[in-house]
Amino acid sequence: MKITNTPLKDCYIIEPTVFEDERGYFFEKFNEKKFEDLTGMNGHFVQDNISKSSYGVLRGLHLQKGDSAQAKLVSCLEGRVLDVAVDLRLDSPTFGKWFSLELTAENRLQLYIPRGFGHGFSVLSKSAVFSYKCDNFYHKESEGGVLWNDTDLNIDWQLPVEDIILSEKDKNLPPFSFKNF
Template sequence: MTIIPTPLAGCLVIQPRVFNDGRGYFFESFNRKRFAELTGFDIDFVQDNQSYSTKGVLRGLHLQKGEFSQAKLVRVTKGEVLDVAVDLRSGSPTYGQYHSVLLTEENNQQFFIPRGFGHGFIVLSDEAVFQYKCDNYYNKEAESGVHYADPDLNINWQADITEVLVSDKDLELPFLKNAPDFGF
């Protein structure tokens, strides 16, 4: 696997080594020992999640606060999404900045998002299956986030955000300037 740093400290793009032959392909999607060796992060993932969405669905920007915060390792197994991480760590030199990565079933890339980041994605293909590992269990009371259309974040979602499909819960998320302290 190859580790590709991003401008946001701790956020990493991971390109697995893919072995192709006449039968198809094989790649190791996660190896804890190798991940720790290459990144310096010894992560204990405890929960795997999967979602299915159709074109134009936007999920995010989500995070878990406090003791329930989560680092995530995300990937797409079907389709194509634009995946976005926003630095919400107060005091960070990149606070309020975002980085986006195109994740597809063809490029097999993964995006590692450390604790303290908001996370979201938009589906660019007709449908997508999105998978992610978390290093902490989900806790409903710790749910938080920032509005996906925050003008101060100015995220380029590569789509008309007035036409995206968003949950009512995500529509109610605050802009970053009005958000509570996330505890990072």
């Protein structure tokens, strides 16, 4: 397992060591002890989620607030997505900054997103299956988020605007300036 810093504090790219031969491949998707040794951060996860989406779907920017805040370890199991993390921690030196990374079934990269971050992704392939490991349980009343096309953040989702498909909830998230996170 190789862990690489991103420009955002406490947000990491995780690249597994892959063993391939004529039969296929094997890799350790996550190892809590190695993660904690390499980052000094807690890597204990309690909930796994899977979503499937078609091209143009944009999910985000979401977060859980307060005692229900969640760190996430995300990966793409099928297809291609552009994954986006936004530091929404008011006391962070990278507050208001975002980072994006293309996650694919082929590159097997994962992104660790700490508590206090907004998270979203756009589907760049015909369809995509996306995996989230969360370190806290989902709590509907603690949902929060930031509008996907907020002009202060100016995120490039790598999709033509006319191709973007949003849920009603995501269309109505508050702008970054509201600091409702």
